[in-house]
Amino acid sequence: MRYRCYKCKSFAQGGRIFEANEGEACPQCGAAGVLDLRPLDDVHFLAPAPDGPIYSLGKRYAVACDTKRDGLALFPGDAYSATGDAQHVTCRSCLTTPAYRQAAQAFRGLAERLAGVHGVTILPGGCC
Numbered sequence: 202m203r204y205r206c207y208k209c210k211s212f213a214q215g216g217r218i219f220e221a222n223e224g225e226a227c228p229q230c231g232a233a234g235v236l237d238l239r240p241l242d243d244v245h246f247l248a249p250a251p252d253g254p255i256y257s258l259g260k261r262y263a264v265a266c267d268t269k270r271d272g273l274a275l276f277p278g279d280a281y282s283a284t285g286d287a288q289h290v291t292c293r294s295c296l297t298t299p300a301y302r303q304a305a306q307a308f309r310g311l312a313e314r315l316a317g318v319h320g321v322t323i324l325p326g327g328c329c
């Protein structure tokens with residue numbers, strides 16, 4: 202899963218995001234405690250989709266990386282998160298979908314910036 206390390210980068214700077222197995226230390230600075238490392242839940246992209254399985258406020262949507270998923274939280278306590286705002290997506294799978302790339306075009310340089318933050322490769326053709 203992914204973590205933010207607040208020892209590498211301050212809270213005000215947003216921490217440094219890295220991928221590790223549960224219980225592992227930050228590979229850059231060695232921090233391992235709950236005060237320095239915070240686990241992250243991914244924020245998925247909720248894409249407008251005429252026949253999408255998720256219905257809200259008169260419109261249909263599909264999660265960009267899991268178009269069959271028919272709800273966000275599927276059980277009590279499920280922290281699954283999704284947004285229709287392209288600026289706040291963190292899921293690395295969603296970031297490489299054509300639906301996300303299209304939505305991100307409304308924000309100059311957004312897809313490239315988030316790809317850098319989350320370690321995603323975007324090919325010049327526009328998709329992964």
Ligand SMILES: [Zn+2]
Nearest residue numbers: 206209227230
């Ligand atoms: Zn660190």
Ligand SMILES: [Zn+2]
Nearest residue numbers: 245266292295
């Ligand atoms: Zn996703």
